[in-house]
Amino acid sequence: MNVxxxxxxxxxxxxxxxLVATAGVYVLAQGREVRAxxxxxxxAVRTPVAEVVDGPRIVFRHxxxxxxxxxxxxxxLDDPGGARAFxxxxxxxxxxxxxxxxxxxxxxxxxxxxxxxxxxADWQEVDSSPLPGIPSRTRLSPDxxxxxxxxFVSGHSYMTAGFSTATEIHAFDGSRTWGNLEKFDxxxxxxxxRPTDRNIWGxxxxxxxxxxxxxxxxxxxWLVEGDLTERTLxxxxxxxxxxxxxxxxxxxxxxxxxxxxxxxxxxxxxxxLATGERTLLEQGPRGVDDQVEWLDDDTLxxxxxxxxxxxxxxxxxxxxxADAAPQLLVEQAxxxxxxx
Amino acid sequence: MYISVRDRPTTDRALAxxxxxxxxxxxxxxxxxxxxxxxxxxSSESVAAILPLYLTAVVGLTPVAYGLIDGLYQGVSALxxxxxxxxxxxxxxxxxxxFLGYGVSAIARVFLLFATGAAGIAAVVTADRIGKGIRTxxxxxxxxxxxxxxxxxxxxxxxxxxDTIGAALGPLIAFGLLWAVPDDYTVxxxxxxxxxxxxxxxxxxxxxxxxxxxxHVGPTPPPFRWRDLGDRRxxxxxxxxxxxxxxxxxxxxxxxxxxxxxxxxxxxxxLFYVGTNVAYLALAVPVGRLADRxxxxxxxxxxxxxxxxxxxxxxxPTSTVAATVGTLVLLGSFYAATDGVIAAVAGRLVPxxxxxxxxxxxxxxxALARMLASAGFGLLWLLLGPATAMVSVAALLVLAILLAAxxxxxxxxxxxxxx
Numbered sequence: 001m002n003v004x005x006x007x008x009x010x011x012x013x014x015x016x017x018x019l020v021a022t023a024g025v026y027v028l029a030q031g032r033e034v035r036a037x038x039x040x041x042x043x044a045v046r047t048p049v050a051e052v053v054d055g056p057r058i059v060f061r062h063x064x065x066x067x068x069x070x071x072x073x074x075x076x077l078d079d080p081g082g083a084r085a086f087x088x089x090x091x092x093x094x095x096x097x098x099x100x101x102x103x104x105x106x107x108x109x110x111x112x113x114x115x116x117x118x119x120x121a122d123w124q125e126v127d128s129s130p131l132p133g134i135p136s137r138t139r140l141s142p143d144x145x146x147x148x149x150x151x152f153v154s155g156h157s158y159m160t161a162g163f164s165t166a167t168e169i170h171a172f173d174g175s176r177t178w179g180n181l182e183k184f185d186x187x188x189x190x191x192x193x194r195p196t197d198r199n200i201w202g203x204x205x206x207x208x209x210x211x212x213x214x215x216x217x218x219x220x221x222w223l224v225e226g227d228l229t230e231r232t233l234x235x236x237x238x239x240x241x242x243x244x245x246x247x248x249x250x251x252x253x254x255x256x257x258x259x260x261x262x263x264x265x266x267x268x269x270x271x272x273l274a275t276g277e278r279t280l281l282e283q284g285p286r287g288v289d290d291q292v293e294w295l296d297d298d299t300l301x302x303x304x305x306x307x308x309x310x311x312x313x314x315x316x317x318x319x320x321x322a323d324a325a326p327q328l329l330v331e332q333a334x335x336x337x338x339x340x
Numbered sequence: 341m342y343i344s345v346r347d348r349p350t351t352d353r354a355l356a357x358x359x360x361x362x363x364x365x366x367x368x369x370x371x372x373x374x375x376x377x378x379x380x381x382x383s384s385e386s387v388a389a390i391l392p393l394y395l396t397a398v399v400g401l402t403p404v405a406y407g408l409i410d411g412l413y414q415g416v417s418a419l420x421x422x423x424x425x426x427x428x429x430x431x432x433x434x435x436x437x438x439f440l441g442y443g444v445s446a447i448a449r450v451f452l453l454f455a456t457g458a459a460g461i462a463a464v465v466t467a468d469r470i471g472k473g474i475r476t477x478x479x480x481x482x483x484x485x486x487x488x489x490x491x492x493x494x495x496x497x498x499x500x501x502x503d504t505i506g507a508a509l510g511p512l513i514a515f516g517l518l519w520a521v522p523d524d525y526t527v528x529x530x531x532x533x534x535x536x537x538x539x540x541x542x543x544x545x546x547x548x549x550x551x552x553x554x555x556h557v558g559p560t561p562p563p564f565r566w567r568d569l570g571d572r573r574x575x576x577x578x579x580x581x582x583x584x585x586x587x588x589x590x591x592x593x594x595x596x597x598x599x600x601x602x603x604x605x606x607x608x609x610x611l612f613y614v615g616t617n618v619a620y621l622a623l624a625v626p627v628g629r630l631a632d633r634x635x636x637x638x639x640x641x642x643x644x645x646x647x648x649x650x651x652x653x654x655x656x657p658t659s660t661v662a663a664t665v666g667t668l669v670l671l672g673s674f675y676a677a678t679d680g681v682i683a684a685v686a687g688r689l690v691p692x693x694x695x696x697x698x699x700x701x702x703x704x705x706x707a708l709a710r711m712l713a714s715a716g717f718g719l720l721w722l723l724l725g726p727a728t729a730m731v732s733v734a735a736l737l738v739l740a741i742l743l744a745a746x747x748x749x750x751x752x753x754x755x756x757x758x759x
Contacts, residue, residue, distance in 0.1 A: 008545040008546055009545075009546065011541075011545055012541055012542060012545045012546055015537070015538070015541045015545075016538055016541070019534040019537055019538055020534070022534065023530055023531050023533075023534040026527070026530050027517065027520070027521065027527050027530070027531065030521050030524050030526070030527050031520060031521045031524075031527075034521050034522060034523070034524050038522070069523075106393070108515065108518055108519065108522075111611060111614075112393070112515065132599075133392075134392055134393060152392060194722060194723075311523065
């Protein structure tokens with residue numbers, strides 16, 4: 001190349017100017033679009049909280065790209081597609097019970113932080129504590145006294161790498177914590193093991209003493225039963241992720257990787273706890289990635305992202321019979337729990 | 341600390357002694373490559389900072405899939421690094437091999453805009469790592485070739501300082517953009533791509549075409565052979581670096597040990613990384629200069645004492661803010677004393693025709709040893725608990741430093757190859 005040094009400097013300056021201009025125009029245009037979205041009213045009809053809060057209801061995170069994005073909303077259980085009530089509280093993950101809700105938040109900033117909040121039935125904050133990473137799952141015990149949280153703790157940058165989940169259980173009022181479940185004794189198929197690398201996620205409570213969760217260890221996942229007093233996790237069966245125990249306590253629904261190999265394709269499976277018999281819901285969603293919730297003793301709820309609208313999700317329902325087909329239940333919703 | 345651009349090639353043999361005493365300005369190659377690295381680090385670190393949020397919030401990845409991606413980050417780069425070094429030496433074209441590496445990473449950012457799902461993003465992340473693996477050794481050999489031996493430590497210090505400034509700015513820019521345009525991750529990716537392209541353009545247009553064999557004074561060096569890496573001068577360096585690397589556990593563990601204290605909350609976690617980087621960028625140039633004065637291998641080996649200090653400081657029974665800050669400063673000092681310095685040492689212990697490969701070999705040995713160290717330390721951590729594990733590794737590291745110190749004289753006294 002016989003281009004002089006001055007010409008090279010000029011070409012470089014021209015490239016930098018073009019890059020700054022292109023990126024600048026893009027950022028400004030996106031900024032305008034996002035602001036316009038965030039000023040828009042939700043598609044769903046609004047209703048006051050008082051209209052919904054006294055009856056059986058579904059509580060969820062509203063995911064419409066509008067001025068209520070990320071706000072916890074409620075719909076009556078008997079009219080899930082109808083008017084929704086917005087609580088004014090923003091959560092990235094939420095789980096509600098009759099007496100309050102657990103709410104996990106991401107506080108974006110130069111130093112992004114994560115928090116777990118407890119709200120009472122009137123959506124007033126009762127307690128809050130820092131979370132070690134990005135919120136993933138939260139659940140309340142049936143009596144509302146315990147909160148389970150799972151967050152992703154990720155390494156950062158060139159120099160550090162590594163990834164893990166941190167799953168913790170604490171009292172709803174913040175009076176006590178059982179700490180990271182990694183520190184519980186782990187019994188896999190009758191043998192106590194101490195793997196160097198174990199990940200635990202997706203707590204679901206049976207009562208204020210017993211719970212189920214997922215343990216990943218040695219390249220496998222296990223459905224484990226946890227005991228808060230004994231501080232133990234005991235394997236129930238292999239290959240199960242993100243369990244959810246049914247309201248009557250007789251069944252557990254979870255994700256199973258139906259294409260074990262390089263790709264991960266999850267489908268929902270239901271296991272009868274008494275017999276150990278599993279039912280794969282073949283007509284259910286492929287690639288589901290949510291901790292399912294029970295609408296009633298034979299219907300599940302789960303969230304799915306919309307393929308064509310990044311960030312927007314819907315909540316679907318699915319009967320627990322093998323050939324049941326999913327039904328769209330609540331549009332623009334995520335992290336749904338049922339308050340009966 | 342001053343940096344100025346000098347147009348004269350630094351390989352110029354005609355430097356007057358008085359000029360040297362007054363410390364000549366850092367060469368243009370070093371500054372251009374430093375700014376290229378800064379732009380590229382802004383690009384990669386801005387995306388790295390938001391990637392976990394993006395993957396979980398938008399793509400919807402789960403723990404397992406995300407762990408897989410993070411695992412790919414490792415390993416890939418170590419092997420590619422040797423290939424990049426070999427190519428640069430065989431073709432005697434380090435600039436264009438480095439350009440290829442920066443280019444691969446920039447193209448990966450284009451695909452990141454369109455990647456959906458775990459597999460796509462994993463592929464993009466791997467391509468980015470391959471690019472980094474290709475470019476590192478040729479770039480360091482350009483710095484080595486264009487700098488007089490007596491100022492190598494400082495030259496690498498300046499480069500690493502600029503590089504780390506980029507690493508510190510990247511997350512700031514990313515979160516600034518996310519604050520201005522909420523939840524729109526594509527904005528960060530587009531800006532990141534612009535920085536990557538600016539870095540590639542700067543190297544391609546204004547990066548001097550440093551060619552060690554062509555510029556070599558005296559008889560033309562023979563072609564590169566792998567046997568050159570068995571050089572008697574390089575071997576003790578690889579042994580020392582490997583042994584010390586085996587006792588260098590990942591930063592993650594040190595941060596976790598800090599978090600194990602009751603009064604250090606998890607919200608501090610991101611600040612640990614920032615603190616380490618700030619210490620590193622502040623100390624890179626002074627420590628590099630010190631290395632030029634007292635011996636680069638000596639600083640490389642004794643710099644591990646800062647790591648011993650960081651291990652011990654992280655598990656002090658009485659945890660205070662001072663202990664936390666002390667740990668991060670010590671960790672930053674360790675990087676300042678080792679990361680650039682090892683490239684400075686390695687580049688002079690092999691024949692000129694093997695310079696890129698020699699640097700690559702040293703860096704690969706360190707990377708592989710540290711991967712093993714982290715895997716092994718995970719076990720120790722679980723068996724003994726954080727405090728005992730850290731103290732044990734610190735004790736072993738002191739022994740290793742003492743042993744390595746016996747080799748320092750030989751390494752610093754070795755006949756160095758010409759710039």
